[in-house]
Amino acid sequence: MAEPEPILRMSGIGKQFPGVRALDGVDLRLLPGEVHALMGENGAGKSTLIKVLTGVHPCDEGTVELAGREVAFAGPLEAQQAGISTVYQEVNLCANLSVAENIFIGREPRRRGRIDFRRMRTRAAELLARLELDVDVAAPLSSCSLAIQQMVAIARAIDVDARVLILDEPTSSLDAGEVEQLFRVMRRLKEEGIAILFVSHFLDQIYEISDRMTILRNGRLVGEYRTSELSQVELVAKMIGKELADLERLHGEARVFDRPLVEARGLGRAGAVEPFSLTIHEGEVVGLAGLLGSGRTEIARLLFGADHATTGEVTVGGTAVSLRTPRTAMAHDIAFCSENRKQDGLIPDLTVRENIILALQATRGWTRPVPREQQDELVGRYVKALRISPPNPDHLVRDLSGGNQQKVLLARWLILEPKLLILDEPTRGIDVGAKTEIQRLVAELSDGGMAVLFISAELEEVLRLSHRVGVLRDRRLVADLPNDDALTTDVLLETIASGGRA
């Protein structure tokens, strides 16, 4: 079968970030009328590649050709004008505006200098009809479901005569029916000859919708394959590559956990997570698996007192406690490394040293500063142990790479020597080296008697580290599975999909 000419061809793309080689000689070609999946683990370079393509980052090496002409975009706007539109994972729209206004924001149809609302609504309705959607275009966007909002974002993207549509994890917050709706729209666009670049963590979805895939690993190209010619097992093997050997569980011999540390009974918060019961024993790693927004973070926040529980109770070491604030949780030796380092974790303007001793200082109050010698000792020890680079404690934390920032956050909590360490996505968005270091550290800490609640979107990681896995779906803890040989990612996926083993 003769292949049509690619509409987009990227060749030999290289991108260097301080301390990390994010991309190295990556090729990508998109054919019109095809859905092309971009595959790779977190940190493989998928987002960087997309950002290079759309002009968010300039590329250091290589060329980008659009319809045979070499291009270099100075920013997403320029890329959009050339016909490359992107829809990101988080919907970048204004919920308070109407559907039609969202579609045409920034390029409203005008008449005599004023916005022509009537024409805007008609055109918006036409556009959505093209996607076979029946939506009231005058309704505020906030009244629509997340899936519809996603489609509105897509409608906005294709209105500008898109030839290439990039969908960066559009399905991560959609339920099964909504995903089906999205796929219908994608097939429709495919028929119109648009090339779609699709990023998703869900393998089944990839196999359902994509025609071709490009696999990245550690910023390098593994290869381009037709989806029909590559089995799921082969795909996973290619994504993880040599690390396959490392995939066995990190913990050695089986251990018995019989000393409950933190017990939650019927703990819940209205609108955030349904009441759940969970026991974490000393030295045990409990993994939480579930899709984005399934309530993983909410459980962590309740156990740390970052949010108030509306029902249920918690006991720590057998005595009932009220975890009203992070301070009370810290007083019970509970520590929490939050998911969003930038928003809920680090203070970017402070130095590595100050960020590391912050929690310790907070427990002491401002009148008793941590003595300088003790600071030097603690900070020096953890900068060395976690291999934080650059190893200069007076460096501003904002200048560090994502992996090193994560280590700084870890160090902040480790110097408190907590009994329970809650880690929410500690390895997201960091390079593979730092990731394995953090995983190894978690295993060591648990062997040393610390209990860990480990949350990650990567099921493989949860399986490697955890002694027990709690599965979440739709803000409910649906299963609590011992991590034995019978537990595989497939079983976990199935549990997430089906909502608990019968």
Added chain:
Amino acid sequence: MRRLLWPLAVLAALILLNVAFSPGFLSIQMREGHLYGSLIDILRFGAPLILVSLGMTLVIATGGIDLSVGSVVAISGALACLQISEDASVFTAVVLALGLSVLLGAWNGFLVAGIGIQPIIATLILMVAGRGLAQLITDGQIITVNSPAYKLIGGGYLLTLPFGILLVLVVLGVTAFLTRRLALGMLIESVGGNAEASRLAGIRARGIIVMVYAFAALCAGVAGLMISSNVSSADGNNAGLWIELDAILAVVIGGTSLAGGRFSLGGTVVGALIIQTLTTTIYSVGVPPETTLLFKALVVAAVCLIQSPSFRDKVFRRRGTAAGPRPAAEEKVRVTA
């Protein structure tokens, strides 16, 4: 230290300008056991502004702002003068005035941290209501007092130096000790840098916020005593009028970001001195009175621009970027020069 470079350079430039116009500007003489000279005057008249600016620095470092300090200046002076005119001891008057100031500051802090009102609105309440309170205390009159002991605070001398300067040194020393020797400064910077992350690190952000607003009001209260003592009278309408804006300006010139986070006490002191020196300069250079505000505005605009790293990069072409924006940048230079 490098952050202080530009403010210090501006201050030096202003002083040099003064020397050019009046060669005796730098001389300091000993008269009747007191030190006299233009520089001493700048310090003495700038003392209230420095005090208010120090308090403002900490508020701004938490990501807030305090518009009410001018009113607190008036209230503190009014209450102290009222007490003295009613034959209370100077000590009682001072303690009552400062106590009320701290209370008012704590009220600001409560509105901001306890109820969650935006700082600019929360302190706007007291800025407006405080003037009324000050007039209520003085009964709409200007209260004059005749107490040598009270006069010492703003107009007296100790150890050859104006008492106000010594007071500033003490407050500066205490502030530096609390924030830099103890851990208060780091916690303030942490709250201002990222409030939610600070809460999750176990910091009692509310307590710290209430404390900085109370401290800012205390500083304003001391400044109020100084101002009313200097003229031996309390004027509820005009004492400390617009001083909050000068204080905010001093903090910004000193290199503390209005967004909160890192702060510099030294920078603030230099910033306040720049503003005071500017006022002196306007008189000594002989700027026509009707253009003084314009002159002040131009200097301040220039100082703020020169403080901005991105502006300096553009102007001084530290890194040769694209040819496009360059002519525009040069045009800007001509406008400000």
